[in-house]
Amino acid sequence: xxxxxxxxxxxxxxxxxxHQRGFNGTGIQDIARxxxxxxxxxxxxxxxxxxxxxxxxxxxxxxxxxEMLQDEGLAPVPRxxxxxxxxxxxxxxxxxxxxxxxxxxxxxxxxxxxxMRGEVDSRLDLWTSAVTEVLDQAREAGTxxxxxxxxQLGRFLVNAWEGAVLRAKVTRNxxxxxxxxxVFDSLLA
Amino acid sequence: xxxxxxxxxxxxxxxxxxHQRGFNGTGIQDIARxxxxxxxxxxxxxxxxxxxxxxxxxxxxxxxxxEMLQDEGLAPVPRxxxxxxxxxxxxxxxxxxxxxxxxxxxxxxxxxxxxMRGEVDSRLDLWTSAVTEVLDQAREAGTxxxxxxxxQLGRFLVNAWEGAVLRAKVTRNxxxxxxxxxVFDSLLA
DNA sequence: ACCGTCAAGACGACCGTTCATATTCTCGGG
DNA sequence: CCCGAGAATATGAACGGTCGTCTTGACGGT
Numbered sequence: 001x002x003x004x005x006x007x008x009x010x011x012x013x014x015x016x017x018x019h020q021r022g023f024n025g026t027g028i029q030d031i032a033r034x035x036x037x038x039x040x041x042x043x044x045x046x047x048x049x050x051x052x053x054x055x056x057x058x059x060x061x062x063x064x065x066x067e068m069l070q071d072e073g074l075a076p077v078p079r080x081x082x083x084x085x086x087x088x089x090x091x092x093x094x095x096x097x098x099x100x101x102x103x104x105x106x107x108x109x110x111x112x113x114x115x116m117r118g119e120v121d122s123r124l125d126l127w128t129s130a131v132t133e134v135l136d137q138a139r140e141a142g143t144x145x146x147x148x149x150x151x152q153l154g155r156f157l158v159n160a161w162e163g164a165v166l167r168a169k170v171t172r173n174x175x176x177x178x179x180x181x182x183v184f185d186s187l188l189a
Numbered sequence: 190x191x192x193x194x195x196x197x198x199x200x201x202x203x204x205x206x207x208h209q210r211g212f213n214g215t216g217i218q219d220i221a222r223x224x225x226x227x228x229x230x231x232x233x234x235x236x237x238x239x240x241x242x243x244x245x246x247x248x249x250x251x252x253x254x255x256e257m258l259q260d261e262g263l264a265p266v267p268r269x270x271x272x273x274x275x276x277x278x279x280x281x282x283x284x285x286x287x288x289x290x291x292x293x294x295x296x297x298x299x300x301x302x303x304x305m306r307g308e309v310d311s312r313l314d315l316w317t318s319a320v321t322e323v324l325d326q327a328r329e330a331g332t333x334x335x336x337x338x339x340x341q342l343g344r345f346l347v348n349a350w351e352g353a354v355l356r357a358k359v360t361r362n363x364x365x366x367x368x369x370x371x372v373f374d375s376l377l378a
Numbered sequence: 379a380c381c382g383t384c385a386a387g388a389c390g391a392c393c394g395t396t397c398a399t400a401t402t403c404t405c406g407g408g
Numbered sequence: 409c410c411c412g413a414g415a416a417t418a419t420g421a422a423c424g425g426t427c428g429t430c431t432t433g434a435c436g437g438t
């Protein structure tokens with residue numbers, strides 16, 4: 001059984017490198033150097049670069065804290081807003097440079113790896129379903145006034161968020177996220 | 190003066206390669222092979238890989254046909270919708286695999302090249318302004334009912350479009366674009 | 379002959395992965 | 409407890425290749 005800490009070091013390092021440089025812009029040597037372990041060790045823990053990226057993305061998914069969307073101590077719409085605010089705060093920690101890993105990998109890897117595209121697709125689907133579930137609750141509670149269905153809204157909001165995050169990555173400020181919240185409030189207030 | 194057709198061949202080839210594989214996933218050899226010219230010739234026409242990418246992005250920007258947004262033969266909201274429909278038809282030609290080059294390069298290059306990030310930023314800004322101008326006209330014509338300002342709407346729509354296009358790249362179908370139009374119609378009808 | 383253009387191969391570096399060797403761990407026997 | 413053997417794990421260099429860019433010589437036009 002390999003020492004767990006090397007594997008963790010690699011995942012942490014890869015998280016940072018993939019966010020900073022993307023998948024193809026990151027070399028295994030970059031990850032190894034950042035983790036402070038020899039390059040060959042990467043292959044003791046991961047079959048290949050993609051397997052490492054998939055692990056990193058799983059870790060990223062956990063950090064999105066989708067369980068927040070099930071916290072019934074908060075009403076549906078404020079709960080949903082808190083979720084996006086949480087994501088916005090995370091982006092701010094890195095000066096908006098990181099974007100969203102789902103979007104980043106989706107952009108970069110969809111034509112390169114069917115496995116990774118499928119992973120991104122699944123993750124975005126899970127997220128969309130969780131958001132839609134909250135909107136279903138809002139509709140049942142009678143607080144949704146828009147004629148759009150919870151499904152339409154849920155799908156749209158996740159995509160619009162990805163677009164706003166991408167724009168924030170380009171502008172390196174929060175204006176696109178603020179713009180998202182303006183429309184969020186308009187649609188859901 | 191070098192023959193323009195080699196340069197054009199390179200730009201066309203790079204357009205295809207960058208769309209298919211992204212910037213870092215595309216090698217100069219890929220572009221040269223696709224163009225049917227020798228690798229060394231690339232540097233007769235472009236200072237480096239980035240300069241080629243910038244030229245390709247300029248070409249891409251022209252193909253977005255923003256001038257459609259100034260066609261006063263059509264009312265503002267139908268004109269704007271036609272613009273996005275035009276973009277959607279272009280995506281369909283490539284089975285939604287290409288995404289939007291602004292978004293793709295923004296994602297991949299924002300942390301790698303300040304020059305390219307600035308180019309993407311400028312392009313997205315121009316587009317946003319053009320969209321906002323149409324919405325200003327719609328507001329003046331009294332056909333905008335949403336309390337959101339033309340500026341808020343313009344910024345949001347461009348970002349939401351980018352997010353929808355990215356999602357379509359992952360799902361490889363038009364559902365995310367259809368979802369965009371549902372909300373577009375809800376906000377602007 | 380001179381100049382500008384082009385192309386092919388070289389340059390110095392990096393790529394992801396493998397593999398032979400070194401190191402560490404585990405287990406059983408004395 | 410100690411030791412040795414074997415298994416498991418780690419390491420660093422090599423592998424076979426690609427990368428973006430540069431350089432030099434060939435070629436054609438004037």
